[in-house]
Amino acid sequence: MAFSSIIGQKQIKLRLSAEAQRRGSGAYMLSGPEGSGKRLIAEEFAKALMCPDCGPDGACGVCSNCKYFDNCTTPDVTRVYEPSETKKVRVDFIKDSVVAESYLKPQFARTKTFIIDFDYLGEESQNALLKSLEEPKKDVVFILTSSNTDTVLDTVMSRVTEIKLDQYSDEELEEIVRINCPGLEDAKIKSAVYNSGRIPGKAISLAKEDSGVSIRHEINSIMIAMPESSYIDVLEDHLDVLTGFKDDSKIIASSILMFLDDVSRLINYPDCRKINNGMDREAIENFVAVNKHINTLKLGRCSEAVNTFLRALEVNANFDSAASAMLLRIHEELKK
Numbered sequence: 201m202a203f204s205s206i207i208g209q210k211q212i213k214l215r216l217s218a219e220a221q222r223r224g225s226g227a228y229m230l231s232g233p234e235g236s237g238k239r240l241i242a243e244e245f246a247k248a249l250m251c252p253d254c255g256p257d258g259a260c261g262v263c264s265n266c267k268y269f270d271n272c273t274t275p276d277v278t279r280v281y282e283p284s285e286t287k288k289v290r291v292d293f294i295k296d297s298v299v300a301e302s303y304l305k306p307q308f309a310r311t312k313t314f315i316i317d318f319d320y321l322g323e324e325s326q327n328a329l330l331k332s333l334e335e336p337k338k339d340v341v342f343i344l345t346s347s348n349t350d351t352v353l354d355t356v357m358s359r360v361t362e363i364k365l366d367q368y369s370d371e372e373l374e375e376i377v378r379i380n381c382p383g384l385e386d387a388k389i390k391s392a393v394y395n396s397g398r399i400p401g402k403a404i405s406l407a408k409e410d411s412g413v414s415i416r417h418e419i420n421s422i423m424i425a426m427p428e429s430s431y432i433d434v435l436e437d438h439l440d441v442l443t444g445f446k447d448d449s450k451i452i453a454s455s456i457l458m459f460l461d462d463v464s465r466l467i468n469y470p471d472c473r474k475i476n477n478g479m480d481r482e483a484i485e486n487f488v489a490v491n492k493h494i495n496t497l498k499l500g501r502c503s504e505a506v507n508t509f510l511r512a513l514e515v516n517a518n519f520d521s522a523a524s525a526m527l528l529r530i531h532e533e534l535k536k
């Protein structure tokens with residue numbers, strides 16, 4: 201990971217890598233809407249500051265400081281992100297873990313870095329930081345982030361160098377979505393970008409919702425083919441499709457359960473108006489019509505197989521073996 205692995209924000213990356221190579225001290229405020237990639241840039245900047253071999257692309261990625269950074273085990277970087285139990289970070293935490301810490305020497309790197317998400321800092325905590333921000337020691341860098349600088353005290357803003365994130369181009373947003381949702385069709389990528397307000401985080405979540413729909417569609421096709429499938433079809437073709445969605449095993453499971461639920465509804469209430477997979481209704485109706493041998497009992501056993509699959513993954517079973525066991529049990533129930 202180096203600056204070049206972050207898409208877009210070219211000027212900012214150039215500026216920050218120059219700052220990192222200069223190893224200056226100071227306080228920076230990265231500002232931009234939620235989901236715009238501030239944290240990614242803040243982390244990469246902090247890593248560059250840690251790395252003794254930092255170059256124009258930021259951290260080298262291979263030295264021991266870079267390794268410590270990646271494992272979050274360096275004592276020279278402090279992150280203040282969203283607190284787990286309260287809405288805002290406690291002021292005592294700021295005083296003890298940031299202000300007091302900032303007076304200590306770095307242990308491994310030349311710089312001590314604090315990354316602080318100001319979205320979670322109340323007025324009192326911001327005030328507690330003022331003195332440290334005003335006169336940062338020569339080996340201390342503060343990287344602050346904010347989604348809305350209106351909630352940041354003026355006295356803070358006057359002490360930091362604000363760096364506003366640039367807008368992303370369509371091409372950059374499409375590339376970001378493509379990397380985060382591999383296999384998604386171009387038209388869906390474009391539509392996610394179009395509706396994202398040019399915010400990469402939003403584009404990714406829209407695309408993920410959309411890929412959920414495409415997983416369901418693919419799963420429906422497998423299930424519909426199941427009664428006519430051979431043992432080999434199941435272990436080769438159907439398993440291949442599931443493996444392609446490996447990272448979304450919960451969506452795989454819920455898609456199969458939704459299909460089974462639709463079949464059961466259509467068996468019991470052929471005219472029922474609402475089914476889960478409205479988009480594939482005709483195909484599922486046809487499936488019910490031509491597979492009279494399938495009954496609620498068989499469907500119940502298929503659902504059990506899905507739950508067994510989920511339980512196996514919870515205890516870290518191998519995906520392929522859990523998925524093939526599930527497919528074979530479903531096949532056993534649905535085959536002609």
Ligand SMILES: [Zn+2]
Nearest residue numbers: 251260263266
């Ligand atoms: Zn390094």
